[in-house]
Amino acid sequence: MIYQPSMLAVVITFMLSVILELIYLPAMISLFRPEWLVMTVFFWTLRSPSTVGITVGFFIGLLLDVISGVYLGINALALSIVSYLAIGMHKRFKLYPLLQQSLVAFVVVIIHLLIVNTFTSLLSRAEAPSDLLLRAMFSGFLWPILVVVYDRISFALRG
Amino acid sequence: MGYRLILAVLVSVVLIVVDVRYDQLDPVRRGVSTVLTPFQWMSDVPRHITDGIGFLFTSRSSLEDELDSLKAKVLVLERQSQKLASTTAELNRLRELLNASRVLDDGVVVTELVSVSPDPNKHYIVINKGRSSGVYVGQAVLDEYGLVGQVIDVSEFQSRVLLISDDRHAVPVQVNRNGVRAVAYGFGSLSALELANVPDTADIQEGDLLVSSGLGGRFPSGYPVATVTKVAHDPGAAFATVKVTPQANLNRSRLLLLVFPNKDDAPQSGVEVAQ
Structure with a gap:
C-alpha cells in the first residue's frame, strides 16, 4: 500500500481494538485472547512510522495499563519498545511473505507479554500466568486477518 | 529514533515507580477510566443481545414458576427480617447496659455488574x-450471600471492584462460632x-x-x-493450612450491594436501606 493512511482510519481501528480488548469471553476462549492493541500499534507503525510511532505507542500503552489494571507505565514501556522494533523493520517487513509476517508478529507480541509479565511479577506476588505462549501464538495466527481488515478500512477511508 | 525510545522508557519507569509508591496518579487513572466508559458499554452489547434472545425464548410457564419461587422467598425473608428488627433492638439495649456503642445499621445501594476482567488471572x-x-x-461490595470485594478504582459513572479471590486481596475475618481471628487471602481461584x-x-x-471482623478498618464487621x-x-x-470457600457467588451475581457503613452517607436516589 503506497497511500498515506488517514487519521480517521487509525482512530477507528484503535477504538475497535479497545472494544475487542474489553469484551468478556468465556474462560475457555479467553486463554487465547489476542493482544489487539499491541497488534494495532505494530500494524500502524509498520504502515506509517511517521504518523504512529513511539509516542503513540507510549500513550496507547498507558490506556492498556488502565484497561488491564496494572501499574501505570508497564504497558507503556512495552509498547514503546514494540513501536521501536516496528520502526526498525518496517522496510524489510513489506518484503516478507505472509507466513513470515505472522511469525514476526508472534515474536513481537511475546516480547510485549514478557516485558509486561516481568514487571507485574516483580511488583506483585502474582504467579506467572501460563497462557502467554498461547496468546502470542493466537495473535500471530490472527495477524493476516487483521492486516486484510485494517487495509480495507484504511483503503475505504483514504484521503 | 533511539533517543525517543530512551525518553519513553525513562518516563515509563518513572511512572511505574510513582504509581507503586504514591497515589498521585489516581486522577490520571480516573480520567482515563471515565473516557473508557462508553467503550465498556459497547463491549457489553453482545452479552446484552444474547441475554435478550434468551429472554425472548423463555416460556411463560417458566417465568411464572420463577415468579412464584421469588414470592415464596420474599415471604421467608420478610419473616426473618421481622425477627431481626426486634433482635437488633434487644442487642442495642444489651450493649447500652455494657456502655458499648450502638450497632448502626448499614445503608446499601444496589448496583449492577457492567463487565468483568477479560484476563482470567486478574x-x-x-x-x-x-x-x-x-x-x-x-468501599465494601456484597451480594446476597456474602462479601464480594472492595472498590479499588472510581471513575465518574463506573467503579472497579477487586474480588476477595484475587491474589492481591486479603480480608480480616473471624470465626462466627467462637471469634477466632484470621486473615483470608485470595490466591487466584474463584472458589x-x-x-x-x-x-x-x-x-x-x-x-x-x-x-468479616472489621479489624482492618476497611470492611464493616x-x-x-x-x-x-x-x-x-x-x-x-x-501453621495449619486452612482452605475456605467464599460465601458469595463471585462469578455468578449480576446484582450487587454497595455498603455505606454510616446510613446517612448513602445517596438518596435509588437507595434501598436494609430494615
Whole structure:
C-alpha cells in the first residue's frame, strides 16, 4: 500500500481494538485472547512510522495499563519498545511473505507479554500466568486477518 | 529514533515507580477510566443481545414458576427480617447496659455488574455506580450471600471492584462460632481462599462460618465471607493450612450491594436501606 493512511482510519481501528480488548469471553476462549492493541500499534507503525510511532505507542500503552489494571507505565514501556522494533523493520517487513509476517508478529507480541509479565511479577506476588505462549501464538495466527481488515478500512477511508 | 525510545522508557519507569509508591496518579487513572466508559458499554452489547434472545425464548410457564419461587422467598425473608428488627433492638439495649456503642445499621445501594476482567488471572469486575453516586475507594461490595470485594478504582459513572479471590486481596475475618481471628487471602481461584498464619492449636473446624471482623478498618464487621472446607495439620509446618470457600457467588451475581457503613452517607436516589 503506497497511500498515506488517514487519521480517521487509525482512530477507528484503535477504538475497535479497545472494544475487542474489553469484551468478556468465556474462560475457555479467553486463554487465547489476542493482544489487539499491541497488534494495532505494530500494524500502524509498520504502515506509517511517521504518523504512529513511539509516542503513540507510549500513550496507547498507558490506556492498556488502565484497561488491564496494572501499574501505570508497564504497558507503556512495552509498547514503546514494540513501536521501536516496528520502526526498525518496517522496510524489510513489506518484503516478507505472509507466513513470515505472522511469525514476526508472534515474536513481537511475546516480547510485549514478557516485558509486561516481568514487571507485574516483580511488583506483585502474582504467579506467572501460563497462557502467554498461547496468546502470542493466537495473535500471530490472527495477524493476516487483521492486516486484510485494517487495509480495507484504511483503503475505504483514504484521503 | 533511539533517543525517543530512551525518553519513553525513562518516563515509563518513572511512572511505574510513582504509581507503586504514591497515589498521585489516581486522577490520571480516573480520567482515563471515565473516557473508557462508553467503550465498556459497547463491549457489553453482545452479552446484552444474547441475554435478550434468551429472554425472548423463555416460556411463560417458566417465568411464572420463577415468579412464584421469588414470592415464596420474599415471604421467608420478610419473616426473618421481622425477627431481626426486634433482635437488633434487644442487642442495642444489651450493649447500652455494657456502655458499648450502638450497632448502626448499614445503608446499601444496589448496583449492577457492567463487565468483568477479560484476563482470567486478574479477578476484578466493573459496576455501574461511580463517584456521582458517592462510591469511594475501599468501599465494601456484597451480594446476597456474602462479601464480594472492595472498590479499588472510581471513575465518574463506573467503579472497579477487586474480588476477595484475587491474589492481591486479603480480608480480616473471624470465626462466627467462637471469634477466632484470621486473615483470608485470595490466591487466584474463584472458589477458594486461604487463611494465613493460623496456629496449629486454633479452634477452627470444617464447616465453620467466617464473618468479616472489621479489624482492618476497611470492611464493616459481621458480613459472611466464607465457610471452612478443609483444615490440615502438618507436623513439619509452623501453621495449619486452612482452605475456605467464599460465601458469595463471585462469578455468578449480576446484582450487587454497595455498603455505606454510616446510613446517612448513602445517596438518596435509588437507595434501598436494609430494615
